[in-house]
Amino acid sequence: MNSDTQEISIPSEVLRKWQRIVDLLANIMCVPSAVVTKMEPPRHTRYEVIVSSNSKGNPFPIDQFFSMDIGTFCETVIKNRQPLLVANALEDDQWKLAPEIQVGMASYLGFPVLWPDGRMFGTICVLDDKANRYSDMYQEVLLHCRDVLQADLQTLARLSNELEEQGAQLSELFARVPEAVVMVDRDSRIARVNPEFTKIFGYTTEEAVGQRIKDLITPDDLQEEVESFMYRMGEIIAVETVRRHKNGTRVPVSLIGVPVSAKGSGSIGYLIYRDITETKRLQEEQRRYHEIQLELAHANRIATLGQLSASIAHELNQPLTGIVTNCATCSRMLAGESPDLEGAREAVRRTMRDGMRASNVVARLRDLFNKKEPASEPLDLNEATREVIGLSLEEIKNSGVIVRTELAEDLPSITADRVQLQQVVLNLLRNALDAMNTVDDRPRDLLISTERQEGDCVRLSVKDAGVGFDPQTMDKLFESFYSTKNDGMGVGLSVSRSIIDNHQGRLWAVLNDGPGATFLFSVPCRAHTAPTPPIL
Amino acid sequence: MTRPLVAVVDDDESVRESLPDLLRELGFAATAFASADEFLSSEDITRTHCLLLDVCMPGMSGPELQQVLVSRGVRVPIIFITARADVNVRETLMQRGAAAFLSKPFSELQLRQAFDAALRQTGDSR
Numbered sequence: 322m323n324s325d326t327q328e329i330s331i332p333s334e335v336l337r338k339w340q341r342i343v344d345l346l347a348n349i350m351c352v353p354s355a356v357v358t359k360m361e362p363p364r365h366t367r368y369e370v371i372v373s374s375n376s377k378g379n380p381f382p383i384d385q386f387f388s389m390d391i392g393t394f395c396e397t398v399i400k401n402r403q404p405l406l407v408a409n410a411l412e413d414d415q416w417k418l419a420p421e422i423q424v425g426m427a428s429y430l431g432f433p434v435l436w437p438d439g440r441m442f443g444t445i446c447v448l449d450d451k452a453n454r455y456s457d458m459y460q461e462v463l464l465h466c467r468d469v470l471q472a473d474l475q476t477l478a479r480l481s482n483e484l485e486e487q488g489a490q491l492s493e494l495f496a497r498v499p500e501a502v503v504m505v506d507r508d509s510r511i512a513r514v515n516p517e518f519t520k521i522f523g524y525t526t527e528e529a530v531g532q533r534i535k536d537l538i539t540p541d542d543l544q545e546e547v548e549s550f551m552y553r554m555g556e557i558i559a560v561e562t563v564r565r566h567k568n569g570t571r572v573p574v575s576l577i578g579v580p581v582s583a584k585g586s587g588s589i590g591y592l593i594y595r596d597i598t599e600t601k602r603l604q605e606e607q608r609r610y611h612e613i614q615l616e617l618a619h620a621n622r623i624a625t626l627g628q629l630s631a632s633i634a635h636e637l638n639q640p641l642t643g644i645v646t647n648c649a650t651c652s653r654m655l656a657g658e659s660p661d662l663e664g665a666r667e668a669v670r671r672t673m674r675d676g677m678r679a680s681n682v683v684a685r686l687r688d689l690f691n692k693k694e695p696a697s698e699p700l701d702l703n704e705a706t707r708e709v710i711g712l713s714l715e716e717i718k719n720s721g722v723i724v725r726t727e728l729a730e731d732l733p734s735i736t737a738d739r740v741q742l743q744q745v746v747l748n749l750l751r752n753a754l755d756a757m758n759t760v761d762d763r764p765r766d767l768l769i770s771t772e773r774q775e776g777d778c779v780r781l782s783v784k785d786a787g788v789g790f791d792p793q794t795m796d797k798l799f800e801s802f803y804s805t806k807n808d809g810m811g812v813g814l815s816v817s818r819s820i821i822d823n824h825q826g827r828l829w830a831v832l833n834d835g836p837g838a839t840f841l842f843s844v845p846c847r848a849h850t851a852p853t854p855p856i857l
Numbered sequence: 858m859t860r861p862l863v864a865v866v867d868d869d870e871s872v873r874e875s876l877p878d879l880l881r882e883l884g885f886a887a888t889a890f891a892s893a894d895e896f897l898s899s900e901d902i903t904r905t906h907c908l909l910l911d912v913c914m915p916g917m918s919g920p921e922l923q924q925v926l927v928s929r930g931v932r933v934p935i936i937f938i939t940a941r942a943d944v945n946v947r948e949t950l951m952q953r954g955a956a957a958f959l960s961k962p963f964s965e966l967q968l969r970q971a972f973d974a975a976l977r978q979t980g981d982s983r
Contacts, residue, residue, distance in 0.1 A: 631941065638940035642961040643871030646879050649965035653882040668878065675871050 328362055329481050335473055336372060342466050343374040343445075350459050352449045353378030354426065357434070357470065358395050359443040361386070368395060368443055378450060380424035391420050394429040395444045402441065404432045406460070409452035421448060428453040430460065432467040437475040445470055501594040509534050509549050512589065521574075521596050523567030534592065538564040540571060551578035551590050564594065573597050611712055618740045636682045643675035700737045702771055702779055702844075703728040709746045710769065720754045720765065727770035735779055735846045737824050742844075745817040745828070749783040749840045752814070756787025756837065763836060774843055778826075782841040789838045795830060817842075860886040861906035866896045866922065867938065868914045872961075876909065879965065883972075893917035897925065905933050907956075907975045912939035912946065920950060927954075934975035938963070 331339075339357055346355035355374040361367040370385045389396055394416075398405045407429040410416040421429065430453075431446025445467050447455070455463075495502055501518035505511055514529045522538050529537060534548050540563060551558045558578045563571050577593040651668035654661040710717070710724060717724050750769070757765040768784040790798060799818045814828075821828040826844035833839055863885045865876045877887035885907075890896040894917060912919040923935055934956040939946070947958045956978045957971035 635940045638961040639869040640871050642869075642938075642940070642963070643875045645962040645964065646872075646875035650875065650879040650882055653879070653965075664878070668875075671871075671874055675875070678871060 329477055331359070331371065331477070335477070338473070339372045339470065342469065343372050344376070346447055346463065346466060347374035347376035347379070349462065350447055350455075352376070352447045352453070354381055354448040355379075355446070356381050356448070357443065357445045358387075360399070360441055365389065365441070368399065371443070378425070380426065381448075387420075392418060393420055394431055394448075395446060398431045398433050398444045398446070399441055402433050402435075404430075404460075404464075406430050406455055408454045411452070425450050427451050428455070430455040430463060432463060434467055434470050434474070437471070437478050442470075442474060501592075501596075503529075503534060503592040503594070505534055505548070505590050505592060507552065507588050509590075511537070518594070521566070521572060521594060522564070528567075538566075540565045547576060548578055548590075548592055551580045552588065555580060561597065573601050608712065611708060615712065615740070615743070633682075637679055640675040640679040640682065644672050644679070647672040647675065697736055697738055699734045700739050700742065701732070701734055702742070702781060703732050705739060705743050706746055706769060706771065706781065709743050709750065713747070713750055716751075716754060717767070720757065722754055722757060722765040722767050724767045724769065727768065729770075729772045732771050732773055732779055733777070733846050735844055737844060738820075741820045742824075745820050745842065746781065746783075748814065748817045749842075752840065753783050753785035753787065756785050756789070758787075760787055760836075776845070777847065778843045778845045780841060780843040782839050784833060784837065784839040786833075786835065786837040789832050789836065790830065792832060798830065799828070860884060862886045862888065862901065862904050863907045863909060864896060864901055864905045865889040865909045866893060866914075866919070867909070867911035868892060869911070869940075872911070872938075879968070883965075883969065893919070893922040893925075896922070902926075902931060902933075906979075907972065908933050908935045910935050910937050912937055912950070913941065920953070923950075923953065923955070934978045936971045936975055 343355035343357060347353065353376050355376070356370055356379075357372045358368045359371045361369055366389050367386045368389065370381050370383055370387075373379055373381050373383050387393055387395070389399070394405055394407060407413060407416050407419075410419050410422055410427050410429065416422075426448040428449045428451065429446060431444045434442040434445055436442050445463065447459075447463060495513075495515045498515065499517055501521045502515045503511055503518055504513040511529045511532050511534055514524075514526055518529065519525055524537060535546065539548075543563065547558065547560055547562060557580070559576070561573070561575045564574050564576075566572055573596070574594045575597050576595075579591045579593070580588060581590060582588045647668040651665045651672070654665040654668060706726070706728065710726070750767075753767050757767070763786055766784075766786045769781070770784075771779060771781045774780045799814050818828045821842045821844065824844045826842055828840070828842040830838055830840045860881075863880050865873060865880075865887060867873055867876075867889075868891055873889040873891065877889050880887040888899075888901055890899065892914060896902070910919040910922060917925070919935075919937055919939075926933065926935075935954075936957040936959060937950050937955050938959045938961060940961045950958060956975040959967055959971055963971075
């Protein structure tokens with residue numbers, strides 16, 4: 322984790338600071354040269370002068386390199402990791418061959434400089450062109466300067482570690498996140514991609530870097546420049562759209578673009594793509610499933626009605642036969658020379674009886690129908706409404722209508738027949754779409770809202786911006802039996818009203834302050850639903 | 858000449874009550890039975906000139922009775938009467954040799970036309 326600290330380069334601000342220090346040192350100590358040296362990675366066979374005082378007579382320029390095997394003062398300091406004071410090299414047997422003498426330096430005071438982990442950094446030292454005993458005070462000054470340098474190195478090492486750790490974490494995130502992440506520059510050119518990008522779109526890093534993201538993965542028939550929007554807007558964008566795999570297949574994606582202003586290197590952005598093929602497929606399946614459910618419920622209703630009709634017909638045909646036959650008999654008996662009055666009376670009596678029987682059949686059947694319980698269950702009207710909207714999205718989109726919902730969060734649950742109420746909501750929604758069919762001069766706004774009402778009721782309203790209705794004939798809307806114009810999955814307003822009536826509720830309509838109308842129904846939570854009257 | 862005997866087999870009371878009187882007015886003798894079994898166990902089978910037979914009955918149905926009579930070699934023309942108007946059933950039964958098929962409620966005229974058809978089927982009197 323801890324990289325080779327000697328790989329860390331010293332930033333220029335720090336070098337400038339150190340330059341001031343050595344300048345000061347040379348000045349204060351009245352010596353021609355104050356210098357900081359740094360070991361050269363990786364093998365440390367050389368060291369480099371990284372700052373050198375701008376003092377007169379300084380023979381050591383910045384960036385000069387010294388080998389580690391020529392016997393310099395600094396070399397000794399580095400090898401021994403100890404301070405060194407050479408007061409007069411010329412008269413010192415140990416030092417009279419020192420290379421510094423060649424450039425006119427006669428004395429030396431230097432300290433080792435270490436990285437916080439103890440590894441050798443280099444030296445800080447002063448040199449004089451004459452003998453110099455470097456008093457205790459000067460030694461202390463130089464020592465303190467060395468400490469300043471080491472403190473700086475500690476900060477640098479710490480920052481470098483932190484950066485590295487963050488970098489490692491980020492890299493790990495980048496590599497492992499199950500979404501395609503692309504780093505792009507201001508021109509939307511790809512700087513970096515993660516493995517998931519290759520998985521989703523088929524391009525390797527080599528193939529992707531340098532390309533403009535739009536050229537790579539936006540299908541030709543899509544004109545959108547979504548990816549560059551984030552720069553224009555300066556904020557995060559999120560859309561669902563379609564992109565293209567290297568092999569040409571289209572991939573539905575949800576895309577998030579995050580602009581990041583990076584100081585120095587110019588703004589960059591991150592694009593995050595999630596492949597939503599599976600999500601969309603599931604959504605479609607769910608939608609189909611619900612659609613089928615509603616269709617089944619409807620078909621069921623029809624079938625039952627059919628069966629019922631057959632039953633009714635059969636039951637009625639028997640007494641009707643009696644009536645017709647008896648009347649024919651009676652007619653015969655009364656015709657002719659000597660009418661059989663007794664027989665005729667009997668036939669008439671039987672006719673009346675069959676008539677009564679027929680009406681009893683009707684009454685019995687009605688009774689039978691009434692006894693059938695509607696499917697009453699606890700119902701979350703918000704959820705049921707969302708379902709209906711979800712099923713109608715295609716229609717809504719095709720109508721160019723903008724649907725908004727304001728569904729009360731505290732809406733209590735009600736006891737009702739789910740399919741029946743959904744039929745009503747569907748009917749109101751479809752009527753609203755129809756009402757706005759011809760609207761061109763204003764937005765086709767549709768607002769569906771629910772709210773809790775006083776008296777423990779819930780209310781649902783469907784507000785459109787359509788053509789409205791004539792208030793004089795409002796009642797007719799609910800009375801007329803015409804069905805909606807589409808495939809018959811909904812029911813007309815009159816049946817909607819009777820469904821709501823059966824739930825002890827109320828269905829009504831008002832004209833808006835602006836254009837259009839609002840249709841509303843309210844239903845008590847504790848409805849004891851009366852069964853639907855038969856459609857006879 | 859004795860009146861030809863028409864048997865009415867129908868589980869419905871109104872029908873059993875009303876039809877025989879009309880048949881008598883039309884010049885037939887008439888008996889009524891509430892079920893196919895009742896008819897089969899009566900002595901009238903051989904004497905019956907024509908059968909007015911309901912299609913749907915509890916127990917043995919009309920068509921089933923037809924099969925039984927055929928298997929016994931009793932060749933009496935059958936006029937089916939039914940409260941259910943099922944086209945397929947009509948086709949099938951006519952193909953199986955029914956003389957006529959009437960949907961309830963039927964008029965006196967339709968009844969007489971059915972008897973004409975039954976007569977044509979028999980060919981001669983018994």
